[in-house]
Amino acid sequence: MKCSDVEQVLQELLDGEPDSAFEVCSxxxxxxxxxxxxxxxxHLKSCPACAELAADLKLISNQAHQLAASEEPPSRVWVRxxxxxxxxxxxxxxxxxxxxxxxxxxxxxxxxxxxxWSAWWLAPIAAGLIVAGSFVVSHQAALQVARHTPATQxxxxxxxxxxNPAPASVSIPGPKTAxxxxxxxxxxxxxxxxxxxxxxxxxxxxxxxxxVEPAPSDEDQQFLSVVSTMAPYTxxxxxxxxxxxNKDILETQAYVNQNPGDMDARQHLIDAYQQKALxxxxxxxxxx
Amino acid sequence: xxxxxxxITERExxxxxxxxxxxxxxVLYNLHxxxxxxxxxxxxxxxxxxxxxxxxxxxxxxxxxATFRGESAFSTWLHRMTVNVVLMQLRKxxxxxxxxxxTLETDDQFPRKEFGAKDVxxxxxxxxxxxxxxxxxxxxxxxxxxxxxxxxxFEHNEIAQMVGCSVGNSKSQLHKARLKLRDYLKxxxxxxxxxx
Numbered sequence: 001m002k003c004s005d006v007e008q009v010l011q012e013l014l015d016g017e018p019d020s021a022f023e024v025c026s027x028x029x030x031x032x033x034x035x036x037x038x039x040x041x042x043h044l045k046s047c048p049a050c051a052e053l054a055a056d057l058k059l060i061s062n063q064a065h066q067l068a069a070s071e072e073p074p075s076r077v078w079v080r081x082x083x084x085x086x087x088x089x090x091x092x093x094x095x096x097x098x099x100x101x102x103x104x105x106x107x108x109x110x111x112x113x114x115x116x117w118s119a120w121w122l123a124p125i126a127a128g129l130i131v132a133g134s135f136v137v138s139h140q141a142a143l144q145v146a147r148h149t150p151a152t153q154x155x156x157x158x159x160x161x162x163x164n165p166a167p168a169s170v171s172i173p174g175p176k177t178a179x180x181x182x183x184x185x186x187x188x189x190x191x192x193x194x195x196x197x198x199x200x201x202x203x204x205x206x207x208x209x210x211x212v213e214p215a216p217s218d219e220d221q222q223f224l225s226v227v228s229t230m231a232p233y234t235x236x237x238x239x240x241x242x243x244x245x246n247k248d249i250l251e252t253q254a255y256v257n258q259n260p261g262d263m264d265a266r267q268h269l270i271d272a273y274q275q276k277a278l279x280x281x282x283x284x285x286x287x288x
Numbered sequence: 289x290x291x292x293x294x295x296i297t298e299r300e301x302x303x304x305x306x307x308x309x310x311x312x313x314x315v316l317y318n319l320h321x322x323x324x325x326x327x328x329x330x331x332x333x334x335x336x337x338x339x340x341x342x343x344x345x346x347x348x349x350x351x352x353x354a355t356f357r358g359e360s361a362f363s364t365w366l367h368r369m370t371v372n373v374v375l376m377q378l379r380k381x382x383x384x385x386x387x388x389x390x391t392l393e394t395d396d397q398f399p400r401k402e403f404g405a406k407d408v409x410x411x412x413x414x415x416x417x418x419x420x421x422x423x424x425x426x427x428x429x430x431x432x433x434x435x436x437x438x439x440x441x442f443e444h445n446e447i448a449q450m451v452g453c454s455v456g457n458s459k460s461q462l463h464k465a466r467l468k469l470r471d472y473l474k475x476x477x478x479x480x481x482x483x484x
Contacts, residue, residue, distance in 0.1 A: 092308030
């Protein structure tokens, strides 16, 4: 039996197609389809190249299946769908009055004013996230070196989490940075170190550290407190969106740490930060 | 917004959505948004386009939800509608949905097995981003069948019906797609080993 014969029927075997599939396709590949599966399996046991091919194709197929439902659409997709449904009159049930409105009159006013006031901070934070994302990605290698030098290692906590993947040294409110805790001595050192390229071997070893999950940032907690005033399902939707985008940032940041030269991954990281900024913006629009 | 009761089932959400309940629509959207968007993204490899296609798929579904009687699974209905939306978009752009030429392959832009990658093994797990990148590089015809079969789980007879080819063609395209992905992944792994 030749390897070329085996390859022709490999797809059938990998997918566990029933024997009748051989007959259905017989008009298109009569020679290959007449081979019995046991003969093919015997060949695989004796031919390392074909065995490796079969294993590789099976691995690809199995890994591909895990990609199903692996991507989260941005929040704006639902926002647009809901707007269109309303415009087309497909949403007909009247909006239910929020439970808070049946409380004494001054309480809704306080909550509404708190939500509006609290939401104002979202705009500059949203803009800051976009700038921060671009800064982080363009200086990712330098940040890694700066983060792990003796001057910074004792004071820099792990920076990423499922709820707070903000970078360590960007100037937005959030995780403490080395500059905040030892302002005088480390800044010149960090600037100097920023000129040096990161070594892949060092970066590869930091992936596990990057995946450590600290407490949620103050910004995320404030965001969650703002959306807590919304209807339960909307609140849950925002919370899920925040968790999803933070997870995306976490994973992509870890990947970029290991592969600093990967421009696609860096762009993906920027996109993730922009998505988070947009989420903040949408929440702000929602409460105003 | 009228909130469905906690613990609402999909069936109840469908019934409430058929009465125009916005929150019920949102429940259905949240239940299926990842699968729909992922399918769109794999097929067109463009996030902005994938958003538009996912939006259109849900809108088409919600416009017709009054006609849903539960004869088939809601997810199957939505899944097929999503594929139809995507395929229609590909056809509008005159992109080949399935390669009809089974023998003609131009590998100018693709790495050949003979050059440097044949000794690299794919044992262990495959990096998810590398696999995504490799899938994005597949020719449109191969990509469609691979996405529909290996990622989304459609059978060949379903794929043949959706994309307008024979079952044999669908199987052949899938096999070639997997072989090409193997080559890409080995090449990427070899390149990564070189650069350290």
